[in-house]
Each structure stands twice: as structure tokens, then as C-alpha cells.
Amino acid sequence: MLQQLNLTFSPQADFAAYVFPEPQYLGAKHQLVSWITRYIPSDASIVLDGFGGSQSVAFAMKKMGLQVHTSDLMCYCHQTGQALIENKNVRLTPQDVELLFAENPQAGSLMQTLFEGVFFDHDDSALLDRFRANVQTLACSCKQALALCVMNRALTRKVIMGHFAHLQAIPYANNPDRVRRNPSIARPIQNLFLELLPDYHAAIFDNGRDNRSYAGNILELLPALSNVDLAYYDPPYCNSHSDYQAFYHLLETFVEYWPDKQFRGGTKRYHPPRYSGFDKKKDVRESLHRLFQASADIPTVMMSYNCRSYPDINGLVEIAQRYRHVDVKEKEYRQSRGGKGSVAGSREYLLICGK
Ligand SMILES: C[S@@+](CC[C@H](N)C(=O)[O-])C[C@H]1O[C@@H](n2cnc3c(N)ncnc32)[C@H](O)[C@@H]1O
Numbered sequence: 001m002l003q004q005l006n007l008t009f010s011p012q013a014d015f016a017a018y019v020f021p022e023p024q025y026l027g028a029k030h031q032l033v034s035w036i037t038r039y040i041p042s043d044a045s046i047v048l049d050g051f052g053g054s055q056s057v058a059f060a061m062k063k064m065g066l067q068v069h070t071s072d073l074m075c076y077c078h079q080t081g082q083a084l085i086e087n088k089n090v091r092l093t094p095q096d097v098e099l100l101f102a103e104n105p106q107a108g109s110l111m112q113t114l115f116e117g118v119f120f121d122h123d124d125s126a127l128l129d130r131f132r133a134n135v136q137t138l139a140c141s142c143k144q145a146l147a148l149c150v151m152n153r154a155l156t157r158k159v160i161m162g163h164f165a166h167l168q169a170i171p172y173a174n175n176p177d178r179v180r181r182n183p184s185i186a187r188p189i190q191n192l193f194l195e196l197l198p199d200y201h202a203a204i205f206d207n208g209r210d211n212r213s214y215a216g217n218i219l220e221l222l223p224a225l226s227n228v229d230l231a232y233y234d235p236p237y238c239n240s241h242s243d244y245q246a247f248y249h250l251l252e253t254f255v256e257y258w259p260d261k262q263f264r265g266g267t268k269r270y271h272p273p274r275y276s277g278f279d280k281k282k283d284v285r286e287s288l289h290r291l292f293q294a295s296a297d298i299p300t301v302m303m304s305y306n307c308r309s310y311p312d313i314n315g316l317v318e319i320a321q322r323y324r325h326v327d328v329k330e331k332e333y334r335q336s337r338g339g340k341g342s343v344a345g346s347r348e349y350l351l352i353c354g355k
Contacts, residue, residue, distance in 0.1 A: 005094045005097060005194070007091065007092065007093065007097075007197070007201060009091070009198070009204075011205070012205070015062070015205060015207055016063055018203055018205050019199070019203060020033075020055075020056055020059045020060070021153070021203055023056060024156045025053055025054035026163065026244070026247055027234070027236070027241070028054040029057050029234060030054065030056035032304075032331070032348065033056055033057055035329075036057060036060075037061065039302060039329065040061070040064070040230055040232075040302070041229070044300065045066060045067060045229055046066070046067045046069070046229050046230075047229060047230045047231070047232065048069045048225065048228045048231040048232065048298070049068065049070040049234075050071055050221075050222075050231055050232065050233045050291075051071075051072060051073075051218065051233055051234045051235050051236075052070040052071055052072040052078075052080075052085075052213070053072060053077055054077070055070060055077070055081050055084055057232055057234065058070035058081065058085045058211075058213075059084055061232075062085055062211060063207070065208065067209035067211060068085055068211040068212075069211070069213075069225060069228065070085050070213050071213070071214040071218055072215065073215070073216065073218075073276055074244060074248065074251075074274070075215045075252060075255050076148070076149075076248065076252050076255045078213050078214060078215035079148040079152070080145075080149040082149075082213045083142065083146040083148075083149040083150075083200065083204075084149070084200070084204065085211045085212075085213050086142070086211050086212055087142045087145070087146065088204075089204065089206055090140065090142035091146070091201045091204060092138075092197065096139075096143060099134055100134045100135065100147055101127070102134060103130065104130050104134055107129045107130045107132070107133035107134075108133060109129055110253070110257055110258075111125045111126075111128040111253075112125040112126055112129055114253065114263055114268040115128075117170065118170070118266070118268060119159055119170070120158075124188065124189045128151075128254065131151060132257055148255055149200065150193055150196050151254070152255070153196055154189055154192035154196055155250065155254070156251075157184045157192050158184060158185060158189055159185070160172040160173070160178065160185050163247040163248060164247065164248060164249055164250040164251075164267055165246045165247045165249075169185070173185045173186050217274075217276070218233075218291065219277065219287070219294055222291075222295060223294065226297075229298070229299055229300065230299070231295055231298045232301075232302045232304075233291065233301065233304070234303070235284075235288075235291075235303075236279045237305070237306045238280065238281060238310045239308060239309055240306065240308040240309060242279040243279055244279070245269070245273045245274060246267075246269060249267065249269040249270055252270065253270055258270065277290075284311070285311060285315075288311075289322070292324065292353075293323065296323070299354070300352070301320075302350060302351065302352055303316075303320070303350070303351040303353065304348065304349070304350055305349040306346060306348055306349065307346055307348075307349070308346055313328070313349055316351070317351065323353075324354060325353065325354045325355065327352045328349055328350070328351055329350040329351075329352065330347055330349055330350075332348070
């Protein structure tokens with residue numbers, strides 16, 4: 001394997017030349033980043049992406065030379081944050097890669113127990129258990145995060161539809177018509193990982209600032225941050241594919257590798273889920289109020305929203321206006337990008353909230 005791997009990279013003279021590796025994440029804003037970031041005030045220096053997800057907006061902010069704090073409720077999103085936003089220059093060597101896929105008698109069997117025959121065959125499930133144990137032997141937390149982040153992306157390529165809220169992965173991977181349309185679903189996971197790794201390596205750079213990634217509820221993080229000039233919020237679009245834990249539970253289980261969780265239903269989703277506050281109608285209004293209250297010290301708050309969300313845009317603006325002056329920008333999705341929130345013809349909003 002060592003001889004086949006070319007992990008060389010060339011630093012770019014200009015941060016703008018760094019390319020965010022194409023994500024497959026519901027609600028990701030990678031195709032809207034230039035529209036979003038153009039509204040960041042030119043005097044902003046320290047910024048927060050409070051619902052980082054794939055990290056596409058945090059990455060665009062890093063490219064602008066800003067000091068970035070990025071955060072997400074989910075630990076697998078934080079791994080991407082650590083690998084691409086916080087990380088200045090750490091990459092995997094060919095020896096690291098060799099180690100990641102090596103046999104490991106200490107490996108556990110969680111992925112095989114839960115997901116063999118559901119999302120993966122025996123060889124791929126066993127590989128994931130081995131890989132997960134080997135991640136812990138990498139020299140630093142940046143390397144560990146990078147390995148997990150690239151493997152998580154490989155898993156969203158491997159499984160049809162790029163999420164884990166269905167039971168079609170194995171039937172589709174065994175269906176020649178489906179495989180012809182999407183060959184990735186029949187490829188070995190190791191192969192997908194090795195193909196993706198160079199794009200991730202090429203996206204690692206030092207923008208001269210100390211950027212940080214966090215895992216946890218944004219409402220608990222905000223009191224611990226100071227001197228933030230701008231916060232960008234992209235909460236789940238409540239009412240339209242907002243349950244990220246149903247879609248990506250497998251990635252969280254892979255990263256956390258819980259010894260003592262319950263796993264429920266056909267997809268073996270972990271239980272209890274983390275509390276979001278933004279994904280259920282009964283909670284979301286109060287959470288939005290709390291978000292604006294906890295952001296009171298931040299001069300500019302920007303928020304992405306969509307016409308299919310609850311509350312509707314007028315309801316959201318009413319809440320925001322209790323705390324701030326609000327300007328609403330609007331854009332129509334010309335093409336669907338996955339998820340009910342981004343179907344063609346639906347409208348994307350950006351609230352720019354000053355004091
Ligand atoms: C619409 S997605 C963000 C997409 C992101 N802007 C991107 O470009 O990929 C919403 C994210 O909010 C996260 N989330 C949900 N509740 C949260 C909370 N209370 N605090 C922080 N993140 C939360 C979800 O895990 C999900 O990744």
C-alpha cells in the first residue's frame with residue numbers, strides 16, 4: 001500500500017485557493033458560502049460558526065483569514081472541525097495510513113455487532129472496528145480527527161443516499177442497476193478512504209490564527225466565548241429533515257464507540273439522542289429566543305433559514321426583532337441538493353442582525 005500512496009501536497013500562496021472537500025451533508029451550505037460570507041462585516045476579526053455541520057462555512061471563514069470558532073452538537077462534526085478548521089499543518093503519513101488499516105487484536109466489535117448486514121458486509125464492518133481501534137494509536141488528536149473525518153466521509157459515499165436513516169444500503173449495493181448508477185456503493189471502504197484522503201490533505205492550511213472546534217450545544221458554549229465579532233447560525237430547519245441524529249447516528253456511534261449505549265430500531269440508532277432544542281416544534285421557539293439572548297454581546301448575528309422551516313420566516317424575524325435590528329436577504333434554490341429544505345424552488349433566507 002505504501003508504494004501506491006502519494007500524499008504529497010503543495011502549499012497555496014493565497015488562502016482563497018484552498019478547496020473545501022465536497023461534503024454530502026443535509027443542509028450543507030458549501031454552494032451558498034460566497035453569498036453568505038459577503039455579508040460578514042469587513043472589520044470582523046473573530047467569528048463563530050455555531051452549527052458547523054460539514055464545516056463548509058467555517059472553512060470559508062478560515063479562508064478569509066478570520067479567527068474561527070466552530071461548534072456542533074455532534075462529535076463527528078467536531079472531528080471535521082478539528083481536522084480542517086483547527087488543524088494548521090498535520091497530515092497523515094503513509095505509515096499512519098498503513099497502521100490505520102492494520103490488524104489489531106485489541107479491536108472491539110461494536111460496528112460488526114450493530115451494522116453488519118444492515119449497512120455493511122462482514123469485511124467492511126470488521127475493517128471499521130479495526131480502524132477505530134487503530135485511530136487511538138495515532139500520535140496526536142489532530143491526526144485522529146483527520147482519520148475519523150475522512151473515514152466518515154467515505155461512509156457517506158459508501159451508503160446509498162449518504163445517510164443512515166434507511167435500510168436500503170445492502171439491497172442497493174447488491175443491485176447491478178443501482179451500482180451502475182452509483183459505483184461507490186459497491187466499492188470497499190478502504191478504497192474510498194484512500195481516494196478521498198488527498199483532497200482533505202490539500203485543504204489543510206494555517207491562516208495565521210488560532211482556530212478552535214467544539215462539540216456541544218451552542219447554548220452552553222456561548223457563555224464561554226468572548227470577543228466574538230460575528231456569529232453565523234445555521235440551525236436545523238425544524239419541520240424539514242431536522243433530525244440529524246436519525247440521519248447520521250452511525251457516524252456518531254463510530255466516533256464515540258460507546259461501550260454502554262442502547263441501540264434501537266432496524267437502523268440501530270443510539271438512544272437516548274442528544275438534546276438539540278432546535279429540531280422539534282415544541283422546543284424551537286424558546287431555543288431561538290435563548291440563542292439571541294446568549295448572543296447579546298456579539299455585534300453581528302447572521303442566520304440561515306428556509307421557507308419550509310418552523311416557525312416561518314415571519315415568525316423568526318419577529319423573534320429576532322425582539323433583540324436586534326434585522327435585514328433579510330433572500331435567494332431561490334434553482335436545483336435540489338438533498339433534504340426537503342433545499343428542493344428546487346424553495347427559498348433560502350439570510351438574516352443579518354445588527355444591534
Ligand atoms: C443545517 S445543519 C448546518 C449545516 C452547516 N452550515 C454546513 O454548511 O454544513 C444544522 C447543524 O446543527 C447541529 N445542531 C443541532 N442542534 C444543535 C445545537 N443545539 N447546538 C449546536 N449544533 C446543533 C446539527 O448537528 C447540524 O449539524
